[in-house]
Amino acid sequence: MAPKLTDKHIKLPPFAPLRVKYAAQVMSHTVAAGISTLVTFGVLPPEAEATAAFLETFDRLFNAFNSGSRTSNRKMRHALNEKSGHAEFLTETLLWLKSLHSNSSRALPCIAGWCLTIRALLLLWKDLRETQNLQYLFTKRLNQDCIENLFSVIRGKGGHLDNPTASQFRYFLRQAMVDSILLQSKSSNCSEDASTFLLNLTALSKEEKQPSPQLEVETHVRSADPDPLALAMVPELSEEDLALSLEEQNVLSYIGGYIIKKLSAASIEVCECRDRLRGSLMDDASENEIFTRKKLYTDTHGPNLQTPSRKFFDVLQKLELTYNSSVENLLHQDKIRMRIFNCLDKGISRQDLFVCSADPYPLRKFVLNLFISIRLFFTLKKNNMSFSGITQRQNRKFLK
Secondary structure: OOOOHHHHHHHHOOOOOOHHHHHHHOOOOHHHHHHHHHOOOOOOOHHHHHHHHHHHHHHHHHHOOHHHHHHOOOOOOOOOOOOOOOHHHHHHHHHHHHOOOOOOOHHHHHHHHHHHHHHHHHHHHHHHHHOOOOOOOOOHHOOOOOHHHHHOOOOOOOOOHHHHHHHHHHHHHHHHHHOOOOOOOOOOOOOOOOOOOOOOHHHOOOOOOOOOOOOOOOOOOOOOOOOOHHHOOOOOOOOOOOOOHHHHHHHOOOOOHHHHHHHHOOOOOOOHHHHHHHHOOOOOOHHHHHHHHHHHOOOOOOOOOOOOOOHHHHHHHHHHHHHHHHHHOOOOOHHHHHHHHHHHHHHHOOHOOOOOOOHHHHHHHHHHHHHHHHHHHHHHHHHHHHHHHHOOOOOHEEEE
């Protein structure tokens, strides 16, 4: 239910860089929804709801300071204006932060910093509205990432010289401008700023950089001769085998909604089969949709959050159980993706999902390939984490 969380979020190893994204990913709406779902199932005690509420408040606080568009489905992620509710929320949050206490005798610098930042934003918005007649404000623009990106490049050009002289700074700046490298690394801690140079060497080069390919669902060529090794590993699933835990069912339902969302944007011919995949959160509550409902930002069924139909969910359960029972035996084989595809494809009959007279293979291929991409990603991620091991030492700055 919190796919982005790793051991680094809890036990940061020594010398690892401190990144804001770790805090944003822990104190997120997704983690809060996952905790609340586990409380509903009795996996966590009722007291954990307070933790979920704490994370939800900070998620909205992060959103309030990162608004980059006039409208957004996320709470407080839209632009700040008179009717957006930001002023009321920030005022309430300021009082809430002042009431927080820690077990330590010393005050927490982060709480004091948040209080200072909130007061500064409220005063700035009041001044801009009254003196400049500003209608709305994108709070994401209120940062110093552009100057930090510049300074990081200057430090890099100077051999990580933290305190260059004025003459050295000027020399490094001129060199960076000529090299046109004022684009920070993808792993940097700042978002890319909008500054550009009027002259750069890359524009004079005949060889243009090719854009990095987007992650696409891998195509699969239908084979007349299925892989016998993969087919031999397809288990015969009985009704007793189709018994995933409630937590697994909720995650599987959320994955099904993600597949439907991607399918809506794909260039696949619309047919009755495609419509059968989509369910509705407006129907009676189901135990396998609790996590999805808690992920909703509003009570309405928004366009960015889907849920699978009962028929599609049953198919997803078959795919999940087939994948779990066969993937360990296929991981050491070559062409693992093709083998898993053939293995899962055998378990889906035409009557399970498809009712129209058109060829259902493109739709089935898309669903299976996307499901395999999701499951293989987390399988490999889990295996890599187990291979890397957990160090007992932690980053001292992280513990402060």
